[in-house]
Amino acid sequence: MIELKNITKEYVPNQKALDNVSLQIKEGELVVLKGASGSGKSTMLSLIAALGKPTTGEVVVDNKVISKLPDNFAALYRRENIGFIFQKFHLIENLSVYENIATPLIPSNLPPKEFSFLVQNAMDRFEIAHKKNVIVKQLSGGEQQRVAIARANVNNPKIILADEPTANLDAKLSANFIEILRELKKEKKTIVIATHDPLFFGLDFVDREVEVKNGVIV
Template identity: 65%
Template sequence: MIKLKNIIKQYGVNSQNIVMALKGIDLHIKEGELVVLRGASGSGKSTILSLIAALSKPTSGEVIVGGDRISKLPDNFASDFRRHSIGFVFQKYNLIPILSAKENIILPLVPMNLSSDEIEEKLKRVLKMFQIEHKENQLVKNLSGGEQQRVAIARANINNPKIILADEPTANLDEKLSLAFIEILKELKEEGKTIVIATHDPLFFGLSIVDREIEIYQGSIV
């Protein structure tokens, strides 16, 4: 499902302060796997997720997702790839606080020219799945942290993508809400999703639903 081949990622290439974020990463993730990328902040975990989602491009090497080489996709094609293939749960959720939960969730559907019935069908599916039907018309800024996270997860799943990426998904949650998120992961895994989580939260280490834990240290796989 996901292949990273000899990935090097540098920042500040045109300056004197070059930062080597990834140093020759080779990583294969099978369809349906739940993989945890573990490591300290700044180790390169988030950079790996951004490459898989075509949010950034490697300095060198290849990223292949579902058989397609996405490393060099122009921005418009990269956006189309993300819209159909990737659900991304950001660390700070990236929700628009002055919009309702419903409006945030359906944002990825805006460029797709779907009918109102099609949008409503997709919306109802994720609202029910993540148990936030009763919050759909509330402004996101008035929701609790756990409710905002469910809105973010619902948005990531609105197009029923094959791949779910989550960057430090429990960083802003207490233990109870973090455990609730793990229950959501179980459901997504049972649906056959390929899931990659970047985290340093020990709650994820040794979980039965996790197929592999991969340690990232200073841009390399340990």
């Protein structure tokens, strides 16, 4: 399903964030990328999401070389296949919960019924519907994360990527997140999590743990 082939990534010339990394992830698999911050695991996520292009090597998703896609098509690929949960949530703070969750759908110009059904559905699933019209800035950290997860799932993507999802959560909320993850796993979604939170290590439903260090897989 997802395949990184001999990826090297340099943000600054001659400083390798990733060095000749190869990795295969099967459909429905849940993979935890673990490693310290700056190890290169976030870079791997952003390459899978086609947010950046590798310096050398290829990223193949569903037999399609997404690392070669022109920007517009990369965005289209993200819109249709990827739900990304960011470390800092990256919500648009001055918009309401509903508006935030709806943003990924806007460019597709769906019929109104379908549009509101999808948004409502995502809000219900991640239990944030009661705050529908609240401005995101006024929500607690846990609520903000639920909005972020709902947004990542609103267009029903095949792949869920999460970058340090528990970094801004207390223990209780982190445990909640694990439960949500379990649910998503049941739905046969392909999930990749980049984290250094030990909470994710040795979980029963995690298929594989991959350790990344200084830009290489150990």
